[in-house]
Amino acid sequence: MTTKTLRMPGDLAAAVHAVGVDERIEESTAMRKLLRMGYDLYVAEQYRAGRISLRVMARRMGKSLSEALDLLQRMGIAGNVTADDALQSLKSLERTRT
Numbered sequence: 001m002t003t004k005t006l007r008m009p010g011d012l013a014a015a016v017h018a019v020g021v022d023e024r025i026e027e028s029t030a031m032r033k034l035l036r037m038g039y040d041l042y043v044a045e046q047y048r049a050g051r052i053s054l055r056v057m058a059r060r061m062g063k064s065l066s067e068a069l070d071l072l073q074r075m076g077i078a079g080n081v082t083a084d085d086a087l088q089s090l091k092s093l094e095r096t097r098t
Contacts, residue, residue, distance in 0.1 A: 006031075040071065048077050 008016075011087065019030040038063055047057040058068035 041075070044072060044077050046076055047072070054079070 016027050016030050016034065019025075019034060020027045021032075023030065025033070043052070043057050043060045046052045047054060052060075054065060054068060058065050061068055061071070063071065067081070
């Protein structure tokens, strides 16, 4: 694990403290949790905007494709794959099997 020094405004320090108290965890653990949540949201937004693929999003999050899809659903983020895209993928799979 890497050690970083971070300066944060008082309101963020209070938020980290509140998470620590609410979840009965140390503030350093609360900061790591909040950083992970923020990064996952950032990556999910990149996916929603079409800047990265689902596979890249899952890899950056350290999750499987199905876990990444579940997370997107919990975040209320719709996939950026259209029905036509899905049909083309199925046709492509069909061609590779024959």
